[in-house]
Amino acid sequence: MALYSEKVMDHFMHPRNVGVIEDASGVGEVGNAKCGDIMKIYLKVENDIIQDVKFETFGCGSAIASSSMATEMIKGKSIYEAMALTNKAVAEALDGLPAHKMHCSVLAEEAIHNALKDYFDRNNIPYDKSQFPDCEHCEHCE
């Protein structure tokens, strides 16, 4: 289908890392059902390394593909490398997203950052609060 790149369709049709981690070290959820996108990321962190990551997504094809790609990009990486993941990198790894779908990659970045923030909070690891998204005040759904 010409709507999306082959990479997007591959990750949409065969999403990697779908599911839940029951004893997750950090969980992040962004978006809301009113907008039509919700992403939830579960992290399993050991010695600052993301040993496992799972996602659940309610959303369009590119939202599911972005979650899948983003989880693949951080699996086995350090939490600091994961913090550096940008939506642009996710979109590029998918061979691009249509302009009106770029927010899907933003959601993937934010969901991962939120899960990391949850991990930092749980373990009393200090962090720069300004680095994290504030879904309450995001303009996406307005």
Added chain:
Amino acid sequence: MRVYADNAATTAMSQVAIDAMLPYFDKIYGNPSSLHSVGQEAKEALDAARETVANCLGCEPREIIFTSGGSEADNQAIISAARYGQRKGKKHIISTAFEHHAVLHTLAKLEKEGFEVTYLDVRQGHNVTARQVKDAIRPDTCLVTTMYANNEIGSVLPIAEIGAICKEAGVPFHTDAVQAVGHLHINVKEQNIDMLSLSAHKFHGPKGVGALYVRRGFPLVNIIEGGAQERGKRAGTENLPGICGMAAAMKDACDHIDENMPRVAAMRDRLIAGLSQIPHSAVNGDLKNRLPGNVSFCFEGIEGESLLLLLDANGVCASSGSACTSGSLDPSHVLLAIGRVHDVAHGSLRLSLSEYNTDEEIDHILKVVPEVVQYLRSMSPVWRDLQSGKRQYIL
């Protein structure tokens, strides 16, 4: 197997319509406005097509204006009635909240000019009543414009009753019948319709051609200025192949309406019954007064675009009113108008059938849709929250 279940978007052309068009590309290629014999042959074909279309609607040939499609016809009808009303100091229009954008955007333009529009509520029964129209009519009402049948949810409006009310009140009545022509019995005189828009490609005719029926004597305003075609009401050399294809498709559809309607409705009812088995789902639209081919559902916990992509991958071509398929952040205005909240409207599915669909195709849809809905729910955090009680079910 690939099942085309998006006939409300467009239909495959019938062989009858294709055959009717072909001579007008290279054999009868004249301009109907030309005086010579080549032109006059084309003129004869144009007149014959106009007569066929008029017969299907129960009006006179001179009451038919050929257009580029339903949208143009809607624009011309509404603008004409507004200008006529304006001259008499009447600037109030009655419509419904679930009209097509060709109507809504034209009305929005008029509102900016100072017209007042009453959009009838469609939450009750996912339809309007003639009573609602009657109650909304004011001394300064210059037009009632309601669709004949809704393109997304299939509700068929009480057109004859609305027509009778408008006639009694002396208010012009336009109906956007794009989804109804060729699928339902229409007679503009019996139903007291003053203007009616139609589009050929919704009944196995070609794209880019439609018509506006206008009751004799109603003052039309031109949308396209130029030559004196269409009694001076619509300029531009007539799209003769398209018009002849439309006339043939329309006659074919109207001739077979009594056999097609029950057969298509039976497939529709089988789909509605089968898909209603999916838990936490709801049918959209009026179940009693409904287009024979329309099936519209909301499934809680999933999003429509991913549903469509997976259905397509499994051989089912359908449509949805989710935000991601509309290109905006809001889901379909029709689903919101009938009272579906955003969360649920995002998970909508429209299957629209025609007489070309088969029972085997319905079996395939009934197999694939529940599987895909279940798969998407299995990866949806919303569905998980609904199941765990963290979030309340809406449907």
